Amino acid sequence: MTVDIVPSEVNFRSNYDRRKLATNIFMGVAFFATIFGLFFLGLLLYDVFTKGLPYFNWRFVTTFPSRNPTDAGILSALVGSIWLMFLIPFFAFPLGIGAAIYMEEYADRDLWRNRILEINISNLAGVPSIIYGLLGLELYVRILEPLTKGRTLLAGALTLATLVLPVVIVSSREAIRAVPRDIREAAYAVGCTRWQAIWYHVLPMAFAGILTGTILALSRAIGETAPLITLGALTFIAFLPPWPVTTAVNEEGVVIVEKVSAGLGSFIQALQTPFTALPIQIFNWASRPQAEFHAVSAAGIIVLLLLLVAMNSVAILLRALFQQRK
């Protein structure tokens, strides 16, 4: 009888080695798949920096675009992106955080209309960004023209704010949901209304999470190109909005207007100014045939990536800052 056991033991061992090998091979393949994307990220960054760094200097950041690649700068696009960076949250954050508060704190989630609301928001998050460009073109450029004056900063900011709204809602909801139930119940127990519990207890605790999520959503909006192109943002802008500092150059790149104005009137005018933004300028330069413009485009990408890294750092910093207090 014992004779029978020995071969099967041998059999198991040999079989085990083969199966163990399969595990190791599989793990190796999975590891390389994970590295695959990172390899191309590295290649992308390497190429952008080797092409763009020779063009990337202070002059590039402070001059207007030009027909001549060696003179071309990114000033109007950078200023346009910075304007958008301050305008988008103005619309998207109150709306998005408010919606998140309603859905997490007030809404009865078993009601059919609130379930539809949830499905609707997750569906909106899946709508391609270029469709938001078509929405912006019709709604903000054409229907609301008396207010926005057409293809302007205001129309662009509204379009991008609409685009990131679902993302802001989803990330704010997650931050609010992470606040423990006990906090609310303790507040109700001492006689708080629902709003007082939200305002004095839930929101301060969720603040770090909300801020991080919304800044990340904003950094997505700053990189969006397609909706602004559909909206009709211009690709060549040789002036700055009339607030707080105006400059304009003529076709030779000579400054023809320069003034400082801080009035409310010029601020409103600025909102109604045609604009361009970093990704549009990058797209414009990259799609030209001359290799010199490709280098200028790479320099523009460096500026855009620096802006995004700065925004992400702010998000991480704020989260660290607020988490320490808890």
Add this chain to the structure above:
Amino acid sequence: MTASHDSNFAAYEAQRFRSKWMNLIMRNLTWAFAYFSIIITVGITLILVAESFFFFDKLAKQGVSWTQIFTATEWTPLFEPPKFGVIVVIMGTLMTTVIAMIVALPVGLMSAIFLSEYAPPKLRAVLKPILEILAGVPTVVYGFFALLVITPILQRIIPGGDSVIAGLNALSAGFVMGIMIIPLVASLSEDAIYAVPNLLREGSYALGATKFETTVSVVIPSALSGIVSAFILAVSRGVGETMIVSLAAGQSPILNFNPLDSVMTITAFIVQVSLGDTPTNSLAFYTIFFAGFVLFLMTLILNILADWFVRRYRLMY
């Protein structure tokens, strides 16, 4: 009861009254904010439907038969005579998407498996955020990368070089789009795989299965609904992607199944018209809304399908 008690009580009542009103106001205000998203959806749908209606109306006025939209094999809305064979741009869209999926689905799934099943916690904590950076790179940068880095590399690798692979081609656009979509697939699949309870894995080990056998025959089947839904969302993302295809895939609305040639996608068409000087209210102007409507329907169906998959086939542990 003294007078001071009464006045305290009155102050309390007044404050209570204000708090209750504040609560009611904020409840209704946040309600309005939340339901604003419904207005956006209705707005998008109304605009796309109405403008597509104008598109068909214009077609009829110009004496062009609307049935050619489904039958014609040419897409030349900007030329005379205009042809609206939308199948051409749909095929262009599908071709870049299929190439992207060939890259993104296996690589994304394997990354998810590595991160959740094999990677030691420390390595995972490093790799995951780096992988997420891929998702944060603006698509216009990926377009630049496809056009100016990947295409030249392909031209060097593929025998025949410039003569067989066009400067603008579906392959490099699709490939780079695939790289862009990897983190989406990886992160959604990882969520699904991570949700598989350890009891199932341990049961499998108890039967003598190796890690590979456990992953392939227990973990992945258990997470399948989430993985399939991640795949469908990836397809939807590929269909709607715009800047990579606009920069690197080209503007050739020709029915062609060679990935080395230039193709036109629905999104690239919208960009092409938006960049030109198309007068508003012209036929070409309405055509971008019609193209947008087709794109919207395609992604909507895919998104609903992904959602349905998760709900219908989710395993309850």
